[in-house]
Amino acid sequence: MTALTILAGSVYGNAQHAAETVAESLSAQGIECQVCSDPQVSDVTDAGALLVITSTTGQGDVPPNLEFVFSDLKDQFPLLDRKPFAVCALGDSSYGDTYCAAGRQWFELLSELQGKAVAEMLEVDAIECFEPEKPVLAFVESIKDELVV
Numbered sequence: 472m473t474a475l476t477i478l479a480g481s482v483y484g485n486a487q488h489a490a491e492t493v494a495e496s497l498s499a500q501g502i503e504c505q506v507c508s509d510p511q512v513s514d515v516t517d518a519g520a521l522l523v524i525t526s527t528t529g530q531g532d533v534p535p536n537l538e539f540v541f542s543d544l545k546d547q548f549p550l551l552d553r554k555p556f557a558v559c560a561l562g563d564s565s566y567g568d569t570y571c572a573a574g575r576q577w578f579e580l581l582s583e584l585q586g587k588a589v590a591e592m593l594e595v596d597a598i599e600c601f602e603p604e605k606p607v608l609a610f611v612e613s614i615k616d617e618l619v620v
Contacts, residue, residue, distance in 0.1 A: 474502055474503040474504060474519045474520065474619050475497065475502060475503070475504035475505075475518065475519065475520045475521075475522060475618065475619050476504070476505055476507055476510075476514055476515070476517075476518035476519075476520070476521055476522070477490045477493060477494055477504060477505065477506045477507065477521075477522045477523075477524060478490075478507050478510050478514070478515070478521065478522070478523045478524070478525070478537060478540070478577075479491075479506055479507065479508050479524050479525070479536075480523065480524070480525030480526060480533060480534040480536060480537035480573060480577075481508070481525075481526055481534055481536065482526055482528045482534050482535070483526070485526060485561055485597075485603050485604075486524045486525055486526045486534070486561050486603075487506075487508060488603075488604055489524050489559070489561070489603050489604040489607040489608070490506045490508075490522075490524045491506055492604040492607070492608055493522070493524070493604075493607060493608055493611050494506050496608055496611075496612070497611070497615065497619075502615070502619050504619075508536055509536055510537070510540045511540060511543075512540060512543050512544060512547055512549065514540070515540065515544060515549070515551075516549050516551070518554065519554075519555075519619065519620075520554060520555040520556065520618050520619050520620070521551075521554060521555070521556040521557075521581065521586065522556070522557050522558075522559070522611065522618065523556070523557075523558045523559070523574070523577045523578075523581070524558075524559045524561070524607060525537060525558070525559070525560060525561065525573045525574055525577060526560075526561040526562065526573065527560065527561070527562050527566075527569060527570070527571055527572045527573040527574065528573070530569055531566075531568070531569030531572030531573065531576075532572070532573060533573045533576060533577070534573065537573075537577075541576070541577070541580065544580060544584065545580060548584065549584065550584060550585050551581065551584045551585050551586040552585060553585060553586065553587040554586045554587065555586070555587050555589050555617065555618050555619075555620065556581045556586040556587065556588060556589070556618075557588065557589050557590050557592075557593075557610075557611070557614055557618055558574050558577050558578045558581070558588075558592045558593070559574065559592070559593040559595065559607045559610060559611075560573065560574020560575065560577075560578075560592055560593065560594050560595065561574075561595045561597065561603050561607075562574070562594065562595070562596065562597065563596065563597040563598060564596045564598055564599075565598060570594075570596075571592070571594045574592050574594070575592065578592045589614050589617040589618050590610070590613075590614045590617070593606065593607065593610045595607060
């Protein structure tokens with residue numbers, strides 16, 4: 472079992488880069504983690520803890536590389552038995568109601584699957600932040616003791 476599985480939902484690479492930055496930092500601290508860019512349900516169920524770092528695409532949609540696992544989790548509905556999780560949502564507030572919608576969908580789904588949120592979802596606005604990996608890394612550092620137990 473991997474201590475922390477990071478699901479990276481990326482269209483243009485920002486979420487992927489943030490996920491890799493987090494994994495590199497945590498690995499250097501001795502925390503076992505893996506980044507999954509094309510995850511399966513087993514990557515979620517076998518993880519010790521989950522971190523979802525995702526952008527939003529289209530009209531508030533989950534990025535294509537996470538669509539299938541998101542749909543499969545909804546269909547199979549494997550209970551996560553209070554598995555710790557956190558969600559970092561990257562978005563652009565100029566999109567109004569769909570701002571960070573993919574992150575909200577992930578947070579809601581993992582909660583419905585009875586995962587244990589260790590923090591409120593982080594929202595990173597592209598209008599204000601050109602390097603999303605920085606606030607994402609700071610957020611993860613602030614919750615890592617609750618996330619990876």
